[in-house]
Amino acid sequence: MTPIQLYTYQTPNGHKASIMLEETGLAYDVHIVDIETGEQRTPDFLALNPNNKIPVIVDPDRDRTVVESGAILHYLAERSGILMPGSEAERIQALSWTLFQAAHVGPTLGQLWNYKIFAPEKIPYVIGRFETEASRIYRVLDGQLALHAHIAGDAYGIADVMTWPWIHAGLTKLGLALDATPALARWYMAVAARPAVLRGLAVPRLPLRESA
Structure with a gap:
């Protein structure tokens, strides 16, 4: 499996995604988006998330880019079968x-x-x-x-x-x-x-x- 690409920073919202990735055991690479220096407003990052917010994940195996931490968590639960609600x-x-x-x-x-x-x-x-x-x-x-x-x-x-x-x-x-x-x-x-x-x-x- 190709590692998921995580774009993040040291914030509570960023930690939602990194904690979830650790819980699922899915392989991932980390890309620091320094929001203190404005890297979230660069063209490269805006191409991933026009709303210029972290976290973002890119799943190369499924050709999916997911933004918004809640959507990321639900996606990773479905992707891994870990922490996925049953009924x-x-x-x-x-x-x-x-x-x-x-x-x-x-x-x-x-x-x-x-x-x-x-x-x-x-x-x-x-x-x-x-x-x-x-x-x-x-x-x-x-x-x-x-x-x-x-x-x-x-x-x-x-x-x-x-x-x-x-x-x-x-x-x-x-x-x-x-x-x-x-x-x-x-x-x-x-x-x-x-x-x-x-x-x-x-x-x-x-x-x-x-x-x-």
Whole structure:
């Protein structure tokens, strides 16, 4: 099998794809797209994804280019047969919770990251608004995980891979503690202990930048 080509960077969205590739065991090559220097806007990358976002995978054996992390995870599950939901009910749950991540978890924490870390002016109202919404989303996840071992049910699956990198970023980058959401904290630690998750979190290994 020809290795899948992964175009990515060290971000929560990029880690979804690298963790999933590690979970499936599919061979892949890594191409760093340095979004800090604007490589996602080059003509070569825009030919892969006109929306100039990572991650992107190219599967030479099937002549497929897949963009959007949720679509990539579903594609890789189908491609490998790993973490693929079995029954129709399980597939619907997996789809529902991957879309919940795409519509709520990532956008909310991404905006909080922007306004809390990168914005030249730290506006308390805006930061507070996204912190409040993040707390609400965490409570939704906590309620689901109080009933099930994993996000889409009792089995580990693509909804967990989709969501974990953003919860990790919230904890390590944004100071969003898990003290008030014990079921979410239990799940976070269980997923963090998976070897494939640790390997995927290390992708890509970025070169050291020279200091000015």
